[in-house]
Amino acid sequence: MQRAAALVRRGCCPRTPGPWSRSQSSAAAEASAVLKVRPERSRRERILTLESMNPQVKAVEYAVRGPIVLKAGEIELELQRGIKKPFTEVIRANIGDAQAMGQQPITFLRQVMALCTYPNLLDSPSFPEDAKKRARRILQACGGNSLGSYSASQGVNCIREDVAAYITRRDGGVPADPDNIYLTTGASDGISTILKILVSGGGKSRTGVMIPIPQYPLYSAVISELDAIQVNYYLDEENCWALNVNELRRAVQEAKDHCDPKVLCIINPGNPTGQVQSRKCIEDVIHFAWEEKLFLLADEVYQDNVYSPDCRFHSFKKVLYEMGPEYSSNVELASFHSTSKGYMGECGYRGGYMEVINLHPEIKGQLVKLLSVRLCPPVSGQAAMDIVVNPPVPGEESFEQFHREKESVLGNLAKKAKLTEDLFNQVPGIHCNPLQGAMYAFPRIFIPSKAVEAAQAHKMAPDMFYCMKLLEETGICVVPGSGFGQREGTYHFRMTILPPVEKLKTVLQKVKDFHIKFLEKYA
């Protein structure tokens, strides 16, 4: 330190090579010795600290990978080190990560991806022709016929065409324009990008973003980051988490006192709540957005995950067009899809798309400019998206296997949705709405006042306290409702239904046993 200080006074820097110019191992040893011996003596205050950092980033919370998940990681390490626990493994039911729970990838999707990755395989007889055809088509649309080239910032052209064709089929012929499709790095990327463009103003003119409570915490996180105003509207738990337009009206009216509500976010099928919106409800919401001049964000990543026989997925886009030209040529809408959910569960590839409707042409230019800064979404994720929207069709070689695999995943999920609802509702002090769609249960749990007090003593939200205890006693990792938002005084947790059926039964039984014990302990 003295030497450095002296050098500063002389206004130059130390030129003598340090210990690292000597042999690697001795140098490494010496360095760590140096660092160990005098870290305190020479340590200055850091430039980047909790005090000096971006306060908006500091305010961000993201429960799905929050403290409970860090704790789960610690427990896993303890188990690996042989520390005895009342369980032998941590079950991560905190995140919708299907393949991590043992779900097998769709064979056809991976075949096309492998062919695109290593085109020598196009000569291999062990790959089906329909997979090769798709791979060739994707490669031809890539620079240098390679997944290793950047794509256009908006995504590979032919993949955007396939997405548009998929949407048109899905929506019974409502036309989709490839120019309105933006391929994204998972759906999260699309959602945060469009919000980034939408947020403006200061003080009472700051943009308000309406989000459901409970919500998927990406929304609150991005709102924090952008310093926008979060405007909560509550889903109706008594009514299967339905969205009630009167509640939207209340929320927007109250918000107008302190911000400029400009965006309405909808998650359908719901995350974490699992409800599937009726066509009527969607019409009501669109009409409300039209009336209140709100930009609509429709998070539809669970569009393939509808289990209840009484429910059907209706896209906001389709309903918008069915409502006639006053709506279809005026309401501004961005909707999102992803490779991560559905029956394919390809989370790791970070594929997704956004479709925009009625976006001002100048804003389209701004969007492309903003996207171009990060160059392009991962091209392998774009290829995965292509297979999701362009799967084998009847008559193609791979159709039968594809169809079997898809139905098996979705059939299993439907079975597990019912199983979870039924089992939770047998437990005293737990109430679970039907899991109409998505891949989560969000049961309401009764927490006795003594447990609420104990939680307060630990400076924890009561449901965080509950989930921590559940994790420590059973190894089951779920996310407290407070991470998603809930009406004050109510408590919930979100649990995925992704473990295989037999394991899910065990999990549910363990939660039941834990809950009964918990009620007894804090009675």
Add this chain to the structure above:
Amino acid sequence: MQRAAALVRRGCCPRTPGPWSRSQSSAAAEASAVLKVRPERSRRERILTLESMNPQVKAVEYAVRGPIVLKAGEIELELQRGIKKPFTEVIRANIGDAQAMGQQPITFLRQVMALCTYPNLLDSPSFPEDAKKRARRILQACGGNSLGSYSASQGVNCIREDVAAYITRRDGGVPADPDNIYLTTGASDGISTILKILVSGGGKSRTGVMIPIPQYPLYSAVISELDAIQVNYYLDEENCWALNVNELRRAVQEAKDHCDPKVLCIINPGNPTGQVQSRKCIEDVIHFAWEEKLFLLADEVYQDNVYSPDCRFHSFKKVLYEMGPEYSSNVELASFHSTSKGYMGECGYRGGYMEVINLHPEIKGQLVKLLSVRLCPPVSGQAAMDIVVNPPVPGEESFEQFHREKESVLGNLAKKAKLTEDLFNQVPGIHCNPLQGAMYAFPRIFIPSKAVEAAQAHKMAPDMFYCMKLLEETGICVVPGSGFGQREGTYHFRMTILPPVEKLKTVLQKVKDFHIKFLEKYA
């Protein structure tokens, strides 16, 4: 419109299903008819417009994919439509996209990626054992042994370990800690994430970010987005674009009048300028950062791209450690690498890493939290990064081929760097510094005052005017220096050296002919 208005008065929404509930094709036809007939009549003002959008996003510029590239796209379409031009193809020398220019992927990397993508191939005799070994190792570290699972937000553990081992080897034994490694979606993601955390304060306390001029426009774009203060320091063109600490001192002193300079960004090897910093220069910069309490960002994505026999890549990390504990335990540094450049050129996979040094433990927590919102970087990109840092070694089955492919790419680039420098310097009115590293030439061009006037008449920067003419007359797409920043009154363009040697020769000849003609025209 009347119907909709009536419905509003009644306070409910139209219930009647629109035309889309009928047959798909007729419905589609009718819709577009409807949209064509009365778009103007029913069109309201948009919510999201240039006026209402986020002004910080509006201020973003990104020249590498800016107006010149849009024009190139238009010209390509015209060529496809058979419109005659004085050339038959557009040559995209605007972006460092090696594989789009015909560079072949490294076989070993793609073999491992294919094995990870479609693990059935692990039984195939046509893949080498060393590739299978790496694929198995990566898959074992993935949830459900699949690239389709989310990874930890910071990246797959064993890949972070491989990155740390690579850095330790590269830096002659200076230890690297996997806990300090964050896998990212290309280097851009790491750079924008750490800047996002660093920026704070208002008014004169707003964070100032020092960037070189010329710079890679990611920096200015992210600074705009974050509403931080851009603090320019100029590289010394007369001295091979060297970084002079006196210039850093000037810049920081001036900046202190209007902001809080807190971050110093360095690009080494330089983009767009191609210089490779000397060890002494790096020491000077580190000392300056220490003295001025600046957080250092070292963009080292071209670390494998050094061509000049007189130059060597020195990492900031290594020099920092060699300068002794006062520096190595105090200077806060983030350095970045990518799969996109080097000899592999795997841009499309969006792989990268960031290493942080002396980051406050609480900030590490904040960083992981922020990263967790977007879940994880693409796992396929992480796998690509693993092969970049853990390639075949002597004795392994694939070593010889790998080594041959790598040396061929780098040897070719070195040849093209020299060729480009030599050829540009033969043209009157063009001066080109040596291309010591990276993959760009950034020649200075003389633009006659008559051409400057013509550009002003077209409301274009003079070098944008020059590059547009070059594109229109030759099909060669390069980026004007004004997109990177340059001293006032000087003009440049950035051109990649990625086209194959023979094509590059033609390109350079065409630029020469164009330039001479241009000088004559505006003499």
